[in-house]
Amino acid sequence: MMQGILIIPVLFPIIAGIAMIIIKPKAKVYSPWFIEGIVLLNSILVWTIMLTGMGRGDGAVLFKLTYDLSIYFRLDGAGMVFTGLVSFLWPLATLYAFEYMEHGEHIRSFFSLYTMTYGVTLGIAMAGNLVTLYMFYEMLTLVTFPLVLHDRTREARRASRMYLYYSIGGAACAFMGLVFVLVYGSTTDFTLGGVFGGGAQGVDHNILLAMYVLAFFGFGVKAAIVPVQKWLPAASVAPTPVTALLHAVAVVKSGAFAIIRLTYYSYGADFLRDTWAHYLTAAFVMITILYGSTMAVKEIHFKKRLAYSTISNVSYILLGVVMMSPAGLVAAFTHLVFHAFMKICSFFSAGAVMHRADRNYVYELDGLGYKMPITFACYTASGLALMGMPPFAGFISKWNIVQAALSEGGILGTCAIVILLYSALMTAIYMLSVTVRAFFPAKDTVLTANDGVSDPGWKMLVPLVIFVIVFTVMGIYAKPLIQFLEEIC
Amino acid sequence: MDFLRNLPFFSIMLAMFTGIISSAVNGRTARRLTLTMVTAVLVMSALTLSYTEQIGESVTYLMGHFPAPWGNEIRFGTLEAFLALYFSIIMLLSVLGGWSHVITDIEAGKENLFYVLIDMMMSSLLAMIYTNDLFTGYVFVEINTIAACGMIMIRQNGHGIVAAIRYMVMSLIGSGLFLIGISLLYDVTGHLLMVPAHNAIEQIVTDGIYYTPLLVIIVLISVGMAIKSGLYPFHSWIPETYGYATPTASAILSSLVSKGYIILLIKIFYRVIGFNIVISSHVLNALFAFGVIAMIMGSLHAIMQTDCRKMIAFSSVAQIGYIYMGIGLGTKAGMVAAVFHLLTHAATKSLLFISAVGLYEVSDGRTDYLGLRNAAYRNRVAGIAFSVGALSMVGFPMLSGFISKYLFATAALEKPHKMLITLVALIISTVLNAIYFLRQVVTIYSGRPGEAASTSHFIKEAIAESTFSNRFASIALILLNLFLGLFSEAVIDLISRGLNLFA
């Protein structure tokens, strides 16, 4: 099977990115259309592969590190979901980034790294075994941390260092889990149902479970679970295209995706169900949801608030995962996809506000809704969607999670539901209070500060509107996606 | 091709001979001689390797006309040949990398002495790898020590001399212990050649006599070598030594010298005492424990350093710890991991020292953490090389450090008792490594915003200073690292087979 084609979408952006850094163009900066073209081309390639079914098959081996460790790509159902999502969002995010970065420094290296990240994320999405996933996971850290560092201010440096240390620590822990799967499982290839089918011989199950927990938290660093979540709010200092795409979509979703692969495709849900590892991870996931939602309400820095919201929402995905059932997996994927759109819309709106009006704090946003109506309308829509109001997509994904929780039953199920609803209430508060400020400024606020502010240009608005349309339509017309997901699981 | 059997002997002799000649010629000629010699050794080792691969067993080579057990012997198999090849590559690249500094650091007129020392060191390394006789081993250990001391001291500044004296003291203590151990061994077995000595020991063990002396022998030899290779807590000489020597010297010392002693130790464990006996004496557990402690303490100390050179030196302490941890696991897999890490570390540490020098050159000679801001933009090759070295230390996939980590982890799984400690130590060590190495990488790539432009005024001068040879060496070492990272199976296989033949 001509599976080699799978390698192209991964390597092409990476090579293009490296080339962009090495080769200095005449005009000092690459034309935005060139960059956008590369990204778009890659996305089209990916979607073509997926839609024409070229992707199905045994996968393509890139190279082998040792006899046991081979780097190989394979596009199975789960991979297709994440790949499709990433490749749909990247061109839009790059478009948004152009206007944002128009006046920034180091533009060339920024876009070079941004494009490389695309390739690396696809590498994670299309990884066919745990080793490949791990390798691209480490590479993701490497290519994204300079993006966090971009502004070179002291906070940026601190944040990037924190991100780096947490990520590497997490990867080291995940590596141990990987080694165990390698030695005691039959293979590191991703197989639905896990590779410990025959019951692992020669080792105490508890040790395997401990390694699972270690790997869970190791990969969980990127997914920002308590207690390794501190880097995410700190990383809000990065430019918005970085925080939005990376920390709402690529990085945190990679973390969640890695955990999905670890749980369902390496260790196997049946192996883990009802063990102490199951309960421990579920407990931390639920704590994270509570923590994220509550801190978001208290936080007054706009982007940091959204960062806490991300922490909480990614743990919704993980909540689906820790149900250890097919329904849970469907729910996890649903929220993975929907949340990506909703959160990226929120972050982009916030970014537009920061870019046009230079306001970073929530209390500075009074009355801006009238100057930037489209932006804030999109923001409100994303807020309602995140809250779980029908008919937006957020309701469907929450529904699925709850259904999965209910069929699990027991304390786990009940706690999950209560926590989800508490979080929904908190989401309503922290998202909509911004909307209220923007559109209903108190009578005595001075609004002259808002003069001269206007909606951003089309490069920023078009992605925003597209996202809103997507998560609205998906809320109503989710059936095809859900069916597809159910088939996978 | 029996002629090839002579090659190891030739290489040792050639190295010594070159040393003798170099003492009489001037610096430039000496340098050229050294480079030629090392290249020749490289070729010879390559040939030897292919020869041993072909015949698939190790060859014992008589030195002189007296057969065993009275005469002297050299023995070489796949592993020895490969190690010789590898070390000569590293030696070559280290010399190339630090060449311009040799000129500036050393008094004119004394340059040739430096190359003499290098030649001596090469010969003693080769001898330690190839020897099959204990006393010969000891002799060359001493030659190695003296050569190393000379190399440290040759810079003749205050730090250098203090460091050299410290090194001398510690090293001689180590040699002394080693000597006592060998004497006891001779006493107990009546042999100095390794294989007969081994037979005698086996006899002793089955007879059940001399139990305590045997234990003492093992301890003395281990401690002696441990001191000389810088295992915690005998590491105090390392930071000053590696830190203040001229770059070539630092590279050679950290990459090769300590490794030579470790190889000798492994050889004695396998060939003289017998690995099973060593395991049952529990000495390995002590080595394991100290190895783990070294891993963590070395890194912790490194984090606290502000001077880049000392930071890299402390990192060496940690890495030696890894190797001893691997040995201490007491399994074949552990030993393979240890030897592989030996190779990795040799390549990576040289890479780090050489590229770091490239960075200091363009930063007005400053070596402290802050002084190196934005250095990577001034010397691109050095920046990339340093980053690759750092990433390899952290264990990034595709680089050799990852394979090392992987081998250690899988080896640890075979030993449930030591497994947990090993894994935890690996994880903590990775994070600690990340902290100080990647901190440095970040610094060399970023200064204050907008600072890069302001330093442009001395960029042009600075770049001119960084030499071609330095860059060449850096790139070559990067490639070596990548080779180990990507094509490690061949190497691991080789090590495995070699270890089988070692005993």
Added chain:
Amino acid sequence: MMNNNATLLIPIILPILCGILTGMFGKLRLRARYKGIAIAGMLAAEAVIVILALRIGRVFVVGSINSDIRILFRVDALSRLFGALVAFVWFLTGIYACEYLKKDRHFDSFFAFYLMTEGLIVALSVAGNMITFYMFFEMMTMLSFPMVMHDRTHEAIRAGLKYMFYSVAGALMSLVAIFMLTPYGYLGDFKAGGILDIEALTGHEQVLLVSALLMIVGLGTKAGMFPMHAWLPTAHPEAPAPASAVLSGVITKTGVIGIIRGVFYCIGPRLLAGTWVQHVWIILSLITVLMGSMMAYREPMFKKRLAYSTVSQVSYMMFGLSVMNSVAFTGAVSHIVFHSLIKTTLFLVAGAVIHQTGHTRVDELKAIGKEMPVSMICYTIVSLGLIGIPPLSGFVSKWYLASGALMSGTTPYSWLGPVILLVSALLTAGYLLPVTIRGFFPGVNYGVGTPNRAEPDAIMYLPMIVMAVMTLILGIYPGFITATIQLIAEGIF
């Protein structure tokens, strides 16, 4: 069976569309007069369309989102009744509001939300299952709270947010019920008497009961039932009078409708009668009745007093529903209609008072009757109705409530309930009538010359008159309403 009648969509979409248009194009410098006429016209048209389009039996299926969630509209007698009520009240209040807010800066934004809320309430009254109801219920919350914040003062904004917060919390509680009971068929189409799968429920009764209670308390938030009533007294004084009117008059009733749908059309009274849930419900509603009246009696701010009154009165309906027999049910639902008309009028009057004289406290209202006789006469009529004096409509609903309670057999509430209702009636008199009395008979100490006639515009007092008259008529001829409701009740019990 599936006669998808798209005409059902018109009364829903029309106001929403008009609302959006008002919001977007309101900035055009039209004379307020023209805007007012346009809006009034639209509201009138809506009223007519509602009556025409909401024929019993009409169905419109929008679609299914997944195997459990189906969005559909279906008209039954309850939908028609409530829909008509909404359209009617909205029309009258709308006309009033056009005049009241004539000079207001944010005229457009108010009407935008006003109209959109109407559409959503019509939607939720014709909702065909619980999930459709929930969806429009939530949307309605989101689009009605801006009306509370209309004045844009800090207190108004806080009040609006409090309303939103409580409502969302309550809606989420009912969502728990939806989640828990979906496996038992909770999301099926409404059917009088209940649709749950009883066999599947055996063994899981506690789940059912807890969910039911959550649903009742959750939806009861909108209805201002203890303990989730705190938003009501905060929101009403801050909101402009027309907003308070529809808030008390109609929006709180949506919570009641939700509970009716949930309890009587989904779960079914048979499953809840006699359980601890029923007891809790009765107790909560009675507490609210009493507490609301008492707080109203003590409250010096006029609009807040009326707000507490609403708290109390809506729990009359809750009490009637909780007793679970057809007579009490009739009383409850008729009180929905009657109280709407009454409370709306009361708030319109209060608004008129504030608009004309600026007085917000009750003790400032001496001689108000001389200044605004028409308004105060309307006020008096509907007050009497609220107290429950025949031949006004309030008496009818209270009668049904009391008799239903007495024959319900739920001791001790069967007699405790009517007692409390009686006490509350006395308190109602105590908090409503002093305004009238002091308004018309300010007492000898009131030494001002001839009070000025400060009657508001006819546009403002016409709706009041209409509703006061209706209160009287419905009191004398309640048959139309009660018959309809009794039919509904029969289907349920």
